[in-house]
Amino acid sequence: MKKILVTGGCGYIGSHTIVDLIQHGYEVISADNNSRSKISILDGVEKITGKKIKNYNVDLCVLDDTHAIFQENPDIIGIIHFAAYKAVGESVENPLLYFDNNLNSLINILRCCQEFSVPNFVFSSSCTVYGNPDHSPVTEETEIKQAESPYGSTKQMGENIVQQTVNSNHTQAILLRYFNPVGAHPSGEIGEIPIGRPANLIPAITQTAIGKLPQMQVFGNDYPTRDGSCIRDFIHVSDIAHAHTLALDYLIAQKNKSNCEVYNLGTGNGYTVLEVINTFEKVSKQKLNYVISGRRAGDIIGIFANNEKARNLLGWNPQYSLDEMMQTAWNWELKLKNTQENK
């Protein structure tokens, strides 16, 4: 079996990717210290796939503990590295927490990748590396600008570290730049579990709609866009997950032309915040209680992807519509509420 180590496997994108990997014939182990995730998400993975996933509860910033995973699993043929903090606002308040955690964990994983000659490495990056682009859609060749936050800096630096490390060894790498991952697995068994008050738009919408939050804010409607609110490329988390499986397939088949390639993962459609809210209200039949407030520091006006490279080379074809993204996100919020009520 092709054994893959998924770091951050209990996280939102990590758990969805484990499901997709298993459904495409991979064997998977996870490494996640559950500092920002819940081990219970793997119960949902088991319900969907029938597979019990072994998770190593390890702080990847501790090299000896990280090394022990590889000593116990010398047959790992690929690594997908998700484990990182990802709250833009928190990173602005506490930059060193982000540089320490996100970069030291990456460096330790790459050290082990090198020592154990793991041939394939996929890095979780983000459209945030583009900063505030002059225009959209952005391609992988679009100029990389000054990051808007320390979180964005860790993704830019992370890409550089991977690029320059694999140049010196036999690992082949792919960097995947996610646009805005949203929604939940159609089974309703796994989804996003924000820790504390959600920073991201979709959990803020669903938690307001279900009554966990009294009201949500639309951060600004005075941007130079069609309705004044920001534009983003929302992409279903299951589409993002499948791109990781395709990236591994591609590397294992040695189809890559260089030892570190980069791909945009977005639908190629930009929607405004208000359009997303309208779509949610239509799909959920819930009126959303929101107010227009001031702009949020660090927000960019708009960005959406040119995804032709991933389509043409990885064979990736995102399936989910915005309606389905909103429906699955809402179904998951309803599931969370039912689960909490039945405790």
Ligand code: WQD
């Ligand atoms: C989207 C839009 C907000 C909340 C960040 C990272 C990116 C990725 C996703 C990790 C913005 C508006 C939001 C709210 C609002 N992170 N908004 N009210 O900032 O585009 O991307 O998170 O994978 O790398 O950069 O996502 O969902 O926070 O915001 O009006 O309560 O929704 O102003 O315009 P963002 P977001």
